[in-house]
Amino acid sequence: MNAYHDPREQWVLTLGHEGESLSIGMELFELVAQCALVGLLAGWLVIGAYENIRSPSVNLDLVRDVFSMETMEIDEPGVFEQVKRNRITSQRVQTVAFRAVVFFETLVACALVIATLLLALAVLGAVSVPYAQVFAAWSVLGFTMIWGLFLVGGNWFHYWVVHQSSQHTHYFMTLWGIATLLVLL
Secondary structure, three states, X not given: OEEEEOOOOOEEEEXXXXXXXXXXXXXXXXXXXXXXXXXXXXXXXXXXXXXXXXXXXXXXXXXXXXXXXXXXXXXXXXXXXXXXHHOOOOHHHHHHHHHHHHHHHHHHHHHHHHHXXXXXXXXXXXXXXXXXXXXXXXXXXXXXXXXXXXXXXXXXXXXXHOOHHHHHHHHHHHHXXXXXXXXXX
């Protein structure tokens, strides 16, 4: 890595991967920002997946409540009567669904960590910038899909009737993923 003075009075940092160079201006800033934003997603999802593995009952109980619509049956009996056909009361199915989500969360969390490392290496010129960005984009798409699928699945169970805070979290996480994708594109 060497810095040299460009005749146009702009400092340029040459990073040694196949002749690529990044100006110390916007290109480098964009790549550092992408790395930081993907790293934040990675950190959030790593903690979430870890907690779901370490203390599964916290979220499994919520999943069971959403699937079985028990809270809705108590708090909103009129709505429950109209939509109770959508509930799933099998604890086995609920547990399998929860474990599938945790597996996918863990997989995406690992991909996001790798994406963050690749983007950091791209900043240093050790890997191709487009390669790191494409890997990161796929990883962020996985993050966004988790929350988007929660919104779609939650809609089946009408979870917005009694679990508004969960729905709001899923909306915000989906928007966070979309915003990060836009920064990567």
